[in-house]
Amino acid sequence: MENNYCVRTRGLTKKYSKFTLGALDMDIPEGFSTALIGANGAGKTTLIDILCGVTNRTDGEVTYFGDSRDISDPDLRERIGYCASSAFFPLGFTAKDIAVSMEIAYKSFDRAKFADLCEKFEVDSENTKKPRPMHKQSDGNRMRTCLASVFARSTELLVLDEPGSSLDPLMRDRLCDRMREYLDDGDGRKSIIFSTHNIADMENAADYAVFMDKGHVIEQGFIEELKEKYIVVSGDAENWEQAKSLLMSGSHNRTTFDGLALSENSEALATLNVETAAPTLQQLSVGLLKYAEEHR
């Protein structure tokens, strides 16, 4: 599959005193939604912050949309919509303050659309009689306001840090729909990068996945291709010892076992009287992260 890339990193590194991200080599395809998946502390937020220019990188290179490399360029920032996981806006800000501030900051910010989206997301808009400041709203409502503000701009790339974590299941489902609409509107030119722990709920919104562990990328690819590359295996506990060597990761109890394996091992596994199936993104994530944890 021939792709353009919305973001390409080479040797991207960020060093903190107790944590190092990278060096990361990543190719995030244009026109798709990419999920960053990893345990807490894997480096997802750091990566997102670097991509959005909120944190400076220590080393390496990031290329946006094939040619732009300088995130301090205001034109490039106009093309990127960013939403942090918590306390994105000042806590004293109301929807009206956000509208005022974003209208000044971004040429493409549509104030009427923001008010409309706030109403669709069922949070205070600037048309609300007495809009509440952020510190008087729940985490979920803050995130909804934040998402409304980012969808009210005309962008080519959305970078969302844990957009679903504080939302209820119904709202997460609506967010997935909204993300799909965003991609469809772009005619293959718009892309989304988001991090998530709610893998099952957000699976519908993801086309491409990047799995991270302790600051490194352990696997990346289109989800459909990854589902062909790996299989989930389940069987009786009596076959566990024989199957174990063919599995990447797995667990067992007194009666059954299950785990993740490479598809290339399916023939060998078939001789063990076990069942195999294509993994869900949730199974794939757990299997790969377990594998990474065991092989650090």
Add this chain to the structure above:
Amino acid sequence: MKKYIQSFRLFFGNCQIRSIVLFAAVISGLTVLCGIIGCFPMNEFLTGLAEGVPTMLSSLSAVFGLIFMNALYQYLSPVTPGHKYYASLPDGAAHFRRAIAAGNLFGIVSGLVLLALINAAYKLIGIDNNFVFFGVMLLFIAAGVCNFTGFIRNNSARIIVMMGVFCGFGFLAGFFGFLADAEDAGTTRLDPLFSSAGITVTAGLVSVAVFAAGLIYALMVAEKKWGESL
């Protein structure tokens, strides 16, 4: 000028400005009330109130503008809510620099307006207005110091340095008055400090110089420090 106001609004939105205007209105209202009470003395309690409250308000007016400036500098810290929003904006560093300039202007102008009002109240009440000049000096020095200390990363360290400078300033004022043994002459301790036009002008110029130096320093390093905070 519009750009500067826009950058200021970008950082403070509408509601924050409204609450500060409300705060200024309360100070103004209290001052006017004290002036009226002073004009029609009824009893000692009310006269004391009319004389004492504006004295307290003059110091408060002097540091009034710091509310904005301190809040603005706090956005340099990654732990401040809103930091990521501002850090992700196009031209964030330029907006920050312009907001510093506008914040200083707003702080000085609003402080001077309030102090002028308090001065008028003092005149109505008929008490000496040296505290107003003291307030003007404090206003400029406070703004200047805030600009110098704004880039100190540690919040506590920044506040301690500012408090130290203000305390030193108050100590000097008291010390000069004490040296002159002012109370024996039946005047307030600040009187000797302002009895000479030369001393008054010099003190005024020094405070304006501290403010100017602080502002120039802040505008020169603002964009660099913004980049370093990321």
